[in-house]
Amino acid sequence: MKLYDTQRSGNAWKVRLMAGFLGVPLTRQTLSIDRGDLRGDPFRRIAPLGLVPVLEVGPGDYMYESMAILFRLAQGTPWWPSAVDDQTRVLTWLSFEQSRHMHPIVKLRLHFGLKTLKAATEADVAHWTAEAHEALGILERQLASRPGQWVCTTAHPSIADIALYPYTRMSPMGRIDLSAYPAIEEWLARFERLPGYQWLFPDIPGSNLNTAELPAPSRPPTGHSAKE
Template sequence: MKLYDTQRSGNAWKVRLMAGLLGIPVARQTLSIDRGDLARPEFLAIAPLAQVPVLELDDGSHLAESMAILYYLARPTAWWPAALADQARVLTWLAFEQERHMKPLAKLRLHLALHRNRDPQAPEMQAHAHEARQALALLEAQLQRQGATGWVATMDHPSIADVALYPYTRMAPMGGIDLEAYPGITAWLQRIEDLPGYAALFPGEPGRNLSTLEA
């Protein structure tokens, strides 16, 4: 399989993280937004949403959208729970990640760390920060409910909800969010990073997860 991504895409990181945790080899085709790669006809021909990630399967077909790719990779494994109620709980937290969690955290990271084109005190950025902290507080409360050995949506084994929520939570400090205020989250992040097959944003360099520099 081959993954079309960009170097610092949090959504593409979800897919690489899942593949690593499952021991699935995935080749990378890393594109550049600045060069206009995502607008080229050859990419648009395989990317119906005109964005990364896109996963090319062994039969030459393609899957788009990180949530769909995570499901595809995890479906025959313990990362997609067998119990129907647990599956529904996973979907709950996937919806939370997309609607309430990722958006403010991604905006803060984009404008305050990667592009540095906004004032952190601007009303727009303050609103994003407020929404991000609200989302992290909800995630913290859930992890506290689950206990020291539980995961976001499930108890005995992590799920794709943990994978989906990991990247933008890990990168929250890039947007000025101090994760020390969330002990359940910091412990959960470390447990994910301790799992066999964990994949850093920059391969083999976990210390660069918060880097703003290209490799």
């Protein structure tokens, strides 16, 4: 399978995490937002939504949206539970991630970490910070209420854990202090000990918070994005 991503995309990282945990080999085609790779016709032909991640699951057969791709990859594995009530809970937390959690953390990361939101005002930053803390507070209470378990499953993590992991992990890039969230910190550390865990930057294991573009002659011809 082939993953179209950008070097620092948290949404594409979800797919790489899932593939790593499942032991599924992926080839990567790393695109550049700044160079306009995502706006050109070749990418739009395979990705009508114009966003990464895109997963080519068979010749000419493309899947988009991280949630949907996680769902597709997790079929028949413990990452997608078999009981309908458990599936419903997983969908709840996937929806929470997309609707309330990811957006403010992405904005803060782009503003403070990657420095690409030049027009952001103090009011914008205050708004995103409040929203990010609200979302992290919800996640903290959920995890604190079920010590040693996963976001919404008991013995085995689900795709909800994968979906919520990248932007929670990267939230310090947006000046969020995770030490205020002990249950989240414990969950992140436990997640990172799972066999098959993938770093965001495979070339610099141990760093998930790198902001600089990596010079990567091994990644032509697509280069790297200054946004994500």
